[in-house]
Amino acid sequence: MSLTLIDKIWDRHVVATTAAGADLVAIDRVFLHERTGAAALKSMAVSGRTLADPARVFAVMDHIVDTRIGRGDQTLMEGGQAFITETRAAAKAAGITLFDVTDPDQGITHVISPELGIVLPGCTLVAPDSHTCTQGALGAMAWGIGASEAEHAMATGVLRLPRPKTMRVRFEGALAPGVTAKDMALALIATHGAGGGAGHAVEFAGSAVTALDIEGRMTLCNMATEFSAMSAIIAPDETTFAYLAGRRYAPADFNDPYWQTLRSDDGAVFDREILIDAAAIAPMVSWGTSPEHAMPIDGVIPHGPQRAHDYIALAAGERIEGTPIDVAFIGSCTNARLSDLRRAAALLKGRHVAPTLRKAMVVPGSSAVKRAAEAEGLDKIFEAAGFEWRMSGCSLCFFAGGESFPPGSRSISSTNRNFEGRQGPGIRTHIASPEVVAASAIAGAIADPRKLAPTPIAAQAQA
């Protein structure tokens, strides 16, 4: 029988099926962060429960940790320090591996888990963070959960779940120059809606997907939660195995024939299929307050909910290009990996952000990304262009009560969410690729990166 990759991984992990038809699915890895990790671990301790296997549970400080150079446990968020100190204490008591504030391996969960080889093809991995689906780019079944489910997974080693329906989204053809995985994701969500993936686990496939490097694949899978998908996955291939081989928690080699079985069989039937012409995708930018409010950067703003037009202060029928911006942010689990920073730096080299900008900031996705970027001089390019260079963390992807801007400020951001108030009360957020953020920072207004010639940045050894 022909099976999808999702079904193969699911079947491999079913321990039992309940009378009501849910599966007890074995969970190979749990990853916590300080925003919700302390709550889950403390709640377990209070109820007298222990971890089924602490060696397979990891935690990191990423959500509210300060990103200013020289940081410690202090955060700008009121009361934020308690999340850090309590998570540290709870992680120590539970005996799990913690990548602490000053750890050289610290970084955003979905950046460091692949870097360290914690996520592996064919494994199940959960974290109380909706962007856990990012890690499906490595061929894992990875998805976001709540704190109670994290507790459940840690205490029992399994989760009780209905089997998701399967969807395949195929991007066929070659991306045009200046178009990236972020644009693929936004094009999908703009066309099929922020709820378009509801009830489904999605496999991304097609020639434009296999042509992506691992970092691009992570960006694409990252946005699956904005599509309301339960999870996203890309079949592992030689690119995947080459990326993971030799990383700290990964097997040294992937020559065992097992790894080749991790793909959808020819003839596998999905509950739903979507086909997208990758060559027709343009650089995208969001105009409204949902990721589905996204459009080609050279297009005209469509009609959306009036509330979204009112909040973002842009009317249907206007061009989005040329809209003045106040803030430019490159960061987050979506687009703050080394390749993202290189591509942005290639546009910024020899140029400067517009004097009208209130702030331009770049926050590397991990401490390792930061070191690698500095080794090839990207920090100097960003700083010369007028960007602030920071320590790694989630930072301005959302507003935790720390840094923000006056209501009405307009931000161009390489992040994943443009919700009302996401980056602070009244802030208007436009999500886009790092290229679009860089070009817009230079122009002081939303700008098309295809109109700027990049200065090639020599790729050096990766972290």
Next chain:
Amino acid sequence: MTPFTTLSGIAAPLLADNIDTDAIIPSREIKNTGRTGLAEGMFAPWRYTQGREPNPDFVLNQPAYAGAKILAGGSNFGCGSSREHAVWALAEYGIRCVIAPSFAPIFAANCIRNGLLPLVLPRDGVEAVAGHMVAIDLAAQTLTCEGVTHSFPIEEEARDMLLEGLDVIDLTLKSRSAIAAWTRADRAERPWIYL
């Protein structure tokens, strides 16, 4: 967990699509590492004015809907961050059921774990009941409003958990020996998983 069997009350209308968990409980309103103290921050951006006075335009600030236990929302309700604080905030405020055409998956799972019913009706059904008194019977999977009875779907496992108010971890731990047996066999086949 409090069992959910039947519930009657007015369905407060909040009919926008894609209501996200940042709107339900903004990150800055999560001020401690526990699960309580969140009701005050629920829907803060819409519920309060800039000076944190009650915003009279917000549905739950209107006399007809004050203290409502049921919300009628748009599609993809609860999208965005996985923060369970969104459900904890709703539950602490007293919301026991959200009616919507669809829910974001993590939010729906969080609801079940906290005794809150994510009730799916077609869009026209949600619009028909929004603002009206409704009576919900979970065992029968029905919602009655203005003499019209609507059926709603729910996974059997989720329904049983809500009906019985089960501690789901304890329930799963009854399968401890099956999990241990599976793990022993898996360790032999996928040793790289076990660190």
